[in-house]
Amino acid sequence: MGAERIRALVALSCACAIGGASAAEAETILEQVTVTGTREKERLVETPASVGAVKAEALAADKPAHPAQVMNQIPGAAVAVTNGEGHTTAIRQPFTTSPVYLFLEDGIPSRSPGFFNHNALYEINVPQAGGIEVNRGPSSALYGSDAIGGVVNVLTRVPPTKTEVGGSVEIGEHGWRRALLSGGSGYANGGFRADLNLSATDGWRDDTAYDRKSGTLRWDHFIGDSTSLKTVLGFSEIDQDTGANSPLVREDYKHDPTRNYLPIAFRKVSALRLSTSFEHETADSLLSITPYVRDNSMDLLASFALRFDPSLAETRNQSYGLMAKWRQDFAPMRARLIAGVDLDMSPGSRRENRINATTRGSGASQEFIDYTVGPRIYDYDVEYRGISPYLHGEISPTDRLRLTAGLRYDDMRYTFRNDFAAGVVQAGTSFYGQATDSTVSFRRATPKLGATYALDRDTHLFASYNQGFRAPSESQLFRPSRATSRASALALAQSAVDLDAIRAEQFELGIRGVVAGVSYDLVAYDLTKRDDIVSQRDPETTQTITTNAGKTRHRGIELGLGAPIHRAVRLDVSMSYAWHEFEDWETAQGDFGGDEQASAPRFMSNTRLTWTPTAAVRAQLEWSRIGSYWLDDANTVKYGGHNLFNLRGNYTLNPTWSLFGSVQNLTDKRYAESAQLSTRSTPVYSPGLPRTVIAGVEAKW
Structure with a gap:
């Protein structure tokens, strides 16, 4: 029975969206399942949400060097590279580092909501994952704070x-060099797997080397x-x-792109996650209890x-x-209550020192070539506590119609203790405000309604219809920026x-299906955010203030298509057109009402033509x-966008050995x-990877 249960879980972990389907799977949208939309295995066609995914098979074949190389295959989702595996994300939002996304591993947030990191995907072993699911749009009724732009769930x-x-x-x-090692075994009542990822690169730009060691044990x-235990260590x-x-x-971007004005910058990251899920399932009920621990640390210049x-x-x-739930059918x-x-x-804690940088040049091309450590400017401990009950219900009044509803209540609290006295700490000509010891609380009830037909x-x-919210994070509340x-x-x-919490609400309408062997998924959405938390920086004085500001609206259409155009050729298309x-939106820099947001491309697409003449x-x-x-928010200067072409290939020599390679750009x-726009409104550009060739060999026993 254990082996059968494992095979069932394998099938579940292979759930995919249209954009990730293989040549023989055009019709499988009708059988696909998802676990991210409800935290329960559920047929995609009965899930009133935009859930896209990348299969385990696609990850294994593509072996992405960066999450962007696979995440961009999902309609309406895009990831851009910062450095190494660092990233910014755009899911129904502009490209941003703002805390409007929730990153999960097997349904468990990879970080506490109070300590957001926009680079959260580099803390997870993505190349050796069992799939990636992306639930686009607000999901706070199930997942709580952060789930505004979307939820990214990496499966082991x-x-x-x-x-x-x-x-x-x-x-x-x-x-670039990387070793991906994996092994495991099954036994009568279960099985285990271990994955190890050792990656390193010198970086294609000056002083951008990167070294990574990560692994997953399950x-x-x-x-x-009827009872199972799943333990995951990442x-x-x-x-x-x-x-x-x-x-x-622009001059250096065009003619000297390997140049780096900021060579002294670095980050050292350590992340550990351990969880054990207990599930007891009968014919019509499920009890699930998942305790977990996490440990995250970072040294950052x-x-x-x-x-x-x-x-x-x-x-x-x-x-x-602890995540606990009870489900009754x-x-x-076909009623269901969760x-x-x-x-x-x-x-958590923050210890931060001002640095005195040695620079060369001025303006937007100023280089930072060395530094010395100056006085301590922040020294505090803060504890986040969240208690969040929720209800989710489903019912089918007819065979064709399924209705869902959910409600979650979040009671969130920060307990702050400052090792500095309340007031101001001075470092040279800069001043840093210090909050007094205090408790800051946020409470929010978020509903959702949905129907499939x-x-x-x-x-x-x-x-x-979904609501979402985002409570301010630790750094937004207790680490204000420099003042003059x-x-x-x-x-x-x-x-x-x-600061107040960000509030969001979204209306969404979609259709998915198969016509003449062509699978499709078409979605239209209208998402409004209120009391957005923004950092407004004066380009002349460089002084920054974090505040709640106004109202933004995000509307768009997302389309996924999958079509077998020949016995050995398949076309997959993911695209979106959106207005942000x-x-x-009125600030000290002006009234931007009616303007488009910066870093918000209207059009994004990913098209893949896959040729599989033989199984090898x-x-x-x-x-x-x-x-x-x-x-810029005033809509005065524009980046023209770009088109990139990538090539990947795999060749199986025999059941044991295979070759693979890729050419990016x-x-x-x-x-x-x-x-x-940088200092004094100068346009600046972060150059992307030039043409890069990677090749490797893989063995399986």
Whole structure:
């Protein structure tokens, strides 16, 4: 029975969206399942949400060097590279580092909601994952704070049913080298798997080396036919010279793209996650209890702050949590009720020193070439506590119609203790406001409503209404930015602790199905955010204030298509067209109501042509398009967007050995991973990877 349960979990972990389907799976949208939309295994066609995914098979074949190389295959989702595996994300939002996304591993947040990191995907072993699911749009009614733009759930790989060992070694340009090692075994009542990822690169730009060690251990054990235990241990150790895709003035961007104005920047990351899920399932009920612990730490000399608030920070955060739920199914009208509670206790700390940087040049091309450590500017402990009960219900009044509803209540609290007295700390000509010891609380109830309707066997409609919210994070509340006077520093500290939570609501309508072997998924959405938390920086004085500001509206259409155009050729298309606008947005720099948001391309697409003439050969040509976008909120300067082409291939020599390779940026296009306005409104561009070749060999026993 244990082996059968493992095979069932394997099938579940392979659930995919249209964009990730293989040549023989055009019709499988009708059978696909998802676990992210409800935390329960559920048919995608009965899920009133936009859930896209990348299969385990696609991850294993593509062996992405960065999450962007697979995440961009999902309609409406895009990831841009900062450095190493660092990233910004755009899911129904502009490309941003703001805390509007929730990152999960097997349904458990990889970090506490109070200690957000926009680079959270580099803390997870993505290349050796069992799939990635992305639930686009607000999901706070199930997952709580952060789930506004979307939820990214990275699935671990299921243990094998028999002993297997394998691994791959690859090398590439710019000093790229990586070993992916894996092994596991099954037994009568379960199985285990271990994955190890050892990656390193010299970086294609100056002083951007990167080293990573990460791994995942998973053990599944079954007690009889109805009870199971799943234990997952994940860890990552990362050491990188960031430069965080150091932006360049246009002349250097065009003619000297390897240059790095910020070579002193670095980050050292340590992440550990351990959880054990207990599930007892009967014919019509399920009890699930998952305790977990997390440990996250980072030493950071932030490149993005060097020009206006240079510092060296040590942040630490531990978490102790529990996720518990009970599900009961009822025979009449296939009714289902899920009741659960999430508990999170996360103590953390911040120790931060001002640095005195040695620079060369001035303006947007100023270089930071050395530094000395200055006085301590922040020294505090803060504990996040969250208690979040929720209810989710489903019912089918008819065979074709399924209705869902949910409600979650979040009670969140920060307990803050400052090792400095309340007031101001001065470092040279800079001033840093200090909050007094205090408790800051946020409470929010978030509902959701949804419906799916089968027009016929091959055509399904869905509609939904979802609310979302985002409570301010630790750094937004208690780490206000640098001020130029004592009075300003006090005002910044007070405005930070007075921040409100971001509120969001979304209406969504979609249709998915299969026509003449072509699978499709078409979605339209309208998402409004209120009281957005923004950091407003004056480009002249560089003084920054974090505040709640106005109202933004995000509307768009997302489309996924999968079509077998020949016995050996398949076409997959993911695209979106969206408007990200300010509706009510007035700051010290002006009134931006009616303008588009910066870093918000209207059009994004990913097209893949896959050729599999035999079971041993796979070749894929990928075309990725990012449309133009404004560099500033006043809509005065624009980046023209770019088109990139990538090539991947796999060749199986025999059952044991295979070869693989890729060419990123096939045409060697000069493009920007991000673009913005810098000091004194100068356009700056962070150049993307030039043409890069990677090749490797893989063995399986």
